[in-house]
């Protein structure tokens with residue numbers, strides 16, 4: 001007996017924490033086994049950032065039933081992956097934070113799950129939060145279901161009140177939960193067991209991919225029908241219309257390895273049958289959306305569309321004066337190979353060549369999607385430069401230019417509502433909803449061009465003194481919104497190479513926020529800080545104090561420096577302008593002007609003015 005369940009939610013609503021507790025309470029760990037928190041977030045970047053990046057399979061046993069569980073990422077950039085995963089389950093557990101309520105990503109994944117006809121269980125989670133309002137959130141989720149045209153059957157979904165952290169669930173708020181039994185019971189009662197005749201001809205859809213250097217591409221999916229054994233000859237059909245494939249060539253090959261899931265492990269098995277979720281290897285050309293079948297019955301399943309990228313950056317060989325000092329892999333050949341290798345499993349990514357062998361255009365679903373790739377590469381020892389992100393435009397039905405739009409949700413204390421609206425207006429946003437439950441926090445929802453969001457997060461955090469929360473997710477393509485103002489403030493550009501000196505920073509910091517500290521190495525054209533006014537300034541950050549015999553006061557001996565602004569990768573992606581680049585190495589993230597010498601920049605600016613005037 002099998003149940004296949006995906007856990008879906010907005011980012012941070014407690015999916016991975018719940019899986020921990022399900023594993024624990026179902027006895028997946030030995031009594032004295034040391035297990036880290038959020039054990040499914042197993043890769044280093046996931047641990048460091050506290051978010052799930054890749055969906056992962058696990059399985060527990062409850063009574064005599066095997067429950068396959070897929071933990072999914074909640075961040076909007078990975079929504080496409082969640083959508084694909086839904087094809088291998090028969091039900092979903094929708095988690096909704098008892099204070100935040102349904103968020104844009106909750107809406108997105110719920111819509112996809114309901115549209116596939118999946119049965120849902122709803123967990124109003126984090127009821128232990130002091131600001132939890134489980135009853136209000138319960139109503140909001142029902143409202144969402146109705147909005148999304150849930151069927152009667154789907155509207156009948158069981159609602160549980162849970163705390164992932166405490167590992168409790170209850171159907172009645174008056175009776176506090178003591179464990180997750182009510183959740184396991186709801187899964188057995190409400191998630192249908194997979195259909196699929198185990199005695200029919202083998203059929204399985206590739207819903208997600210994995211990759212190992214030893215086995216190559218690995219397909220993960222639910223067996224729709226029949227059985228498969230290691231050593232079987234099976235067909236891997238090309239993409240196309242569902243139904244029996246006639247007169248079309250298809251690949252056949254042997255299944256070399258087969259795995260099922262059990263707790264934290266993949267278990268090698270000889271055979272698996274309809275209903276179970278398996279990982280299968282033996283084919284070089286495994287792709288999402290292709291169907292495996294018995295050779296004598298090549299019946300294709302409906303494929304899975306992979307989401308189109310919405311933003312691009314150029315990845316460029318490092319040509320800064322410090323190139324090659326900190327990275328292991330720096331050549332265009334090495335970069336190219338690495339980028340193309342990423343396509344093996346990062347299916348929503350695109351890599352294109354450009355006129356220059358030193359530059360590749362890399363496109364993805366958002367800044368986090370691209371940022372994670374860059375962070376991973378830098379940890380592997382790569383060194384490269386990245387341009388400012390651009391949105392990918394499209395032509396609409398009437399040939400007009402279109403750009404991506406996002407839904408932006410902002411939660412702020414009432415007093416900051418004004419400043420948020422004031423800043424978002426010129427970014428071409430349009431308010432679609434405002435909710436003020438009367439407890440001091442308001443929720444504003446906007447439609448805004450993706451371009452309008454570039455650089456906004458840091459402003460937002462400053463404007464709301466760190467009290468605001470913002471989330472955005474891709475909505476659709478809409479009319480090109482016209483020119484948008486760029487960064488308001490200019491930058492300080494180092495005018496020579498050298499080592500940064502405290503004395504120089506002391507003089508500059510009144511009119512600037514520095515990005516560098518004493519002792520850092522800079523080169524001409526590198527960005528050392530942000531000016532408090534518009535317009536860039538060339539500065540000497542290596543300037544020493546003139547030595548004199550006479551000491552004036554003791555105070556100019558030690559300058560007291562403000563701490564520099566920490567430049568993270570995602571911050572840099574949002575921050576830079578078109579004439580700037582991010583230099584990324586295993587050790588450092590530097591911002592620079594594309595044109596390094598002050599003279600050449602002046603010439604370029606003059607040429608641009610002339611071009612504008614004519």
Ligand SMILES: Nc1nc2c(ncn2[C@@H]2O[C@H](COP(=O)(O)OP(=O)(O)OP(=O)(O)O)[C@@H](O)[C@H]2O)c(=O)[nH]1
Pocket residue numbers: 009010011012013014015016017018038050051052053072073074075125126127128129162163164165166
């Ligand atoms: N108070 C409270 N905090 C919780 C609960 N469940 C999870 N958290 C906290 O919420 C944060 C996010 O938890 P995760 O389990 O990583 O959330 P997630 O849904 O897997 O997040 P993504 O995978 O990034 O979408 C962590 O700091 C958890 O400790 C809960 O029941 N109560």
Ligand SMILES: [Mg+2]
Pocket residue numbers: 015016017041051052071072073074
């Ligand atoms: Mg998670």
